[in-house]
Amino acid sequence: MAEAEVALKTLVRVQGLKMAYGSHVVQRNLDFDIRAGEVLAIIGASGCGKSTLLRHLIGLQAPAAGRICYGAEDLHAADDVALAQLRRRFGVSFQGGALWSSMSVGENVMLPLEMFTRLDADAREQKARDKLALVGLADQFDAEPSSLSGGMKKRAAIARALALEPPLLYLDEPSAGLDPLTAARLDELILQLRDQGNTITLVTHELASIFAVADRVLFLDAEAKTMTALDSPQALLDHGPEKVQEFLRRGKPE
Numbered sequence: 001m002a003e004a005e006v007a008l009k010t011l012v013r014v015q016g017l018k019m020a021y022g023s024h025v026v027q028r029n030l031d032f033d034i035r036a037g038e039v040l041a042i043i044g045a046s047g048c049g050k051s052t053l054l055r056h057l058i059g060l061q062a063p064a065a066g067r068i069c070y071g072a073e074d075l076h077a078a079d080d081v082a083l084a085q086l087r088r089r090f091g092v093s094f095q096g097g098a099l100w101s102s103m104s105v106g107e108n109v110m111l112p113l114e115m116f117t118r119l120d121a122d123a124r125e126q127k128a129r130d131k132l133a134l135v136g137l138a139d140q141f142d143a144e145p146s147s148l149s150g151g152m153k154k155r156a157a158i159a160r161a162l163a164l165e166p167p168l169l170y171l172d173e174p175s176a177g178l179d180p181l182t183a184a185r186l187d188e189l190i191l192q193l194r195d196q197g198n199t200i201t202l203v204t205h206e207l208a209s210i211f212a213v214a215d216r217v218l219f220l221d222a223e224a225k226t227m228t229a230l231d232s233p234q235a236l237l238d239h240g241p242e243k244v245q246e247f248l249r250r251g252k253p254e
């Protein structure tokens with residue numbers, strides 16, 4: 001397939017999405033695509049609805065209005081069988097990593113393989129070791145999660161999200177709480193995964209990393225309660241809405 005065609009392929013289409021908790025509307029009129037091969041960063045002020053959007057995208061919360069389609073399949077209208085198949089199309093790494101503390105790092109990564117594939121134990125172990133190697137944790141297969149640093153836990157959670165080799169990864173605040181060097185290494189991992197053909201949608205507060213990794217940025221405005229920008233970080237910095245420029249200027253590296 002030609003490069004331009006790959007870049008334009010849509011994995012997820014969000015149409016007229018309204019998100020609410022009861023009568024409290026968080027965001028409305030969200031219309032955007034997630035394109036194959038891109039890193040899309042969802043940004044905006046605290047409380048604007050970034051995590052809520054992520055929960056809608058992975059099917060944990062239902063829209064108050066609108067649709068989220070993976071190909072022709074409406075995520076929230078899918079029956080259980082279709083939903084199980086849809087969920088195989090994406091991996092998720094939640095804030096904090098959320099590894100099971102009662103299992104070793106390797107067992108954590110093998111868990112989705114045990115639950116969703118018929119691979120035998122040897123094949124599961126090999127795949128988990130491959131994924132851990134990919135995120136730079138080849139030697140941590142037998143380690144307890146509690147012995148890992150914050151950055152290593154996030155990497156291990158990404159390895160687990162990669163276990164089933166989904167084309168799309170959702171990462172919630174992958175570099176939150178990390179020192180700048182560790183955060184930069186995580187940015188490198190995200191770019192490496194993208195270069196290997198993964199599509200990554202991440203929620204982030206870390207403005208510096210947006211410029212390092214994001215192909216496009218979706219800005220959710222907390223006051224307007226809708227998206228007010230969707231473009232490359234540089235384009236938004238140069239000629240985006242004033243509020244978005246201001247938001248991005250705070251994190252622009254010198």
Ligand SMILES: Nc1ncnc2c1ncn2[C@@H]1O[C@H](COP(=O)(O)OP(=O)(O)OP(=O)(O)O)[C@@H](O)[C@H]1O
Binds near residue numbers: 045
């Ligand atoms: N379970 C819930 N019940 C009711 N309201 C909620 C719930 N979770 C979030 N909210 C509200 O929805 C809005 C969006 O919250 P959300 O956590 O999605 O924002 P965010 O942009 O991810 O914030 P942050 O950057 O601080 O993590 C906020 O006003 C929040 O108070």
